[in-house]
Amino acid sequence: MAGLCEGRVVVVTGAGRGLGRAHALAFAAEGAKVVVNDLGVGLDGRPDPQSPAAQVVREIEELGGQAVAHGGDIATAQGADCLVRAAVDAFGRLDTLVNNAGFLRDRMLVNLDEGDWDAVVRVHLKGHFLPLRSAAAWWRAEAKAGRPVAARVVNTSSGAGLLGSVGQGNYSAAKAGILGLTLVAAAELGRYGVQVNAIAPAARTRMTEQTFAQAMAAPEDGGFDTMAPENVSPLVVWLGADASAGVSGRVFETEGGRITVMEGWRPGPTADRGARWTPAQAGEAAVKLLAAAEPPLPVYGSQ
Numbered sequence: 001m002a003g004l005c006e007g008r009v010v011v012v013t014g015a016g017r018g019l020g021r022a023h024a025l026a027f028a029a030e031g032a033k034v035v036v037n038d039l040g041v042g043l044d045g046r047p048d049p050q051s052p053a054a055q056v057v058r059e060i061e062e063l064g065g066q067a068v069a070h071g072g073d074i075a076t077a078q079g080a081d082c083l084v085r086a087a088v089d090a091f092g093r094l095d096t097l098v099n100n101a102g103f104l105r106d107r108m109l110v111n112l113d114e115g116d117w118d119a120v121v122r123v124h125l126k127g128h129f130l131p132l133r134s135a136a137a138w139w140r141a142e143a144k145a146g147r148p149v150a151a152r153v154v155n156t157s158s159g160a161g162l163l164g165s166v167g168q169g170n171y172s173a174a175k176a177g178i179l180g181l182t183l184v185a186a187a188e189l190g191r192y193g194v195q196v197n198a199i200a201p202a203a204r205t206r207m208t209e210q211t212f213a214q215a216m217a218a219p220e221d222g223g224f225d226t227m228a229p230e231n232v233s234p235l236v237v238w239l240g241a242d243a244s245a246g247v248s249g250r251v252f253e254t255e256g257g258r259i260t261v262m263e264g265w266r267p268g269p270t271a272d273r274g275a276r277w278t279p280a281q282a283g284e285a286a287v288k289l290l291a292a293a294e295p296p297l298p299v300y301g302s303q
């Protein structure tokens with residue numbers, strides 16, 4: 001039976017490990033040709049001599065698939081342009097971009113230094129924008145040349161971006177920014193045949209080893225491993241396939257066997273005085289509105 005991504009060319013950033021590796025293998029299993037990008041950095045973004053992208057390419061080839069490794073930094077314009085070029089040079093086209101690469105430098109806000117803020121915002125937010133821009137330029141040129149485009153982008157946000165996470169101010173801000181970028185990209189690129197969606201995954205990887213190690217260890221009895229990164233990939237593959245036609249600008253939480261559509265910001269209770277409020281009146285109105293509103297979901301780690 002033909003796979004869901006037969007003939008498609010897919011780029012996955014940060015695909016040497018964790019979720020990205022699982023996505024790359026899952027796309028290949030559905031017939032895609034895959035560009036496995038990974039700079040091969042340590043958990044804190046500093047250089048790691050054991051770059052894993054080539055290893056994932058070997059795994060895909062051993063399973064009969066086609067893949068090439070790319071070692072560029074996706075948070076530079078040069079790395080992002082060269083990544084899109086790698087797909088076109090190796091396989092003649094690009095159909096799907098999965099933005100996934102990133103790292104953490106967790107600190108409480110009062111201790112969060114500027115370098116750790118910049119590094120995390122750079123790798124996630126800029127690291128989504130630049131490959132998206134390079135890929136979009138390629139797809140726009142294809143569309144303008146009259147060739148059919150059914151392109152897909154899957155961005156990677158986080159529960160931290162949706163609700164906030166204590167000790168992760170830099171990461172939460174970057175991941176929330178990715179949600180905004182996703183909405184704008186979906187609205188701007190639809191005319192070229194490009195769909196853009198985002199996921200907020202949860203899985204046991206080196207990034208979350210500490211968080212999930214005890215509570216969510218792999219079951220020893222061979223039962224369903226709810227925190228395996230491979231659980232997140234099926235939705236990513238579908239969003240990256242032709243089959244998801246018509247779905248764009250949406251955000252999904254996905255973990256274990258659960259998929260949730262996130263419904264995002266929408267107006268709650270409103271008051272309109274028809275004139276400017278005084279601060280005291282505005283406060284009185286705000287208190288009434290808050291009493292009528294849904295309480296917010298708690299910030300991760302705050303309770």
Ligand SMILES: NC(=O)c1ccc[n+]([C@@H]2O[C@H](COP(=O)([O-])OP(=O)(O)OC[C@H]3O[C@@H](n4cnc5c(N)ncnc54)[C@H](O)[C@@H]3O)[C@@H](O)[C@H]2O)c1
Nearest residue numbers: 014017018019039040041074100101102158202203205207
């Ligand atoms: N694991 C989770 O539960 C979880 C939850 C929410 C969001 N996420 C997000 O999922 C994505 C994947 O995370 P993971 O848990 O698999 O982490 P991971 O550390 O296992 O993998 C991330 C990979 O990105 C690579 N990378 C880092 N900077 C790069 C750069 N500049 N260019 C190219 N590659 C780079 C790293 O070398 C690494 O292999 C991240 O965006 C993360 O924020 C993960």
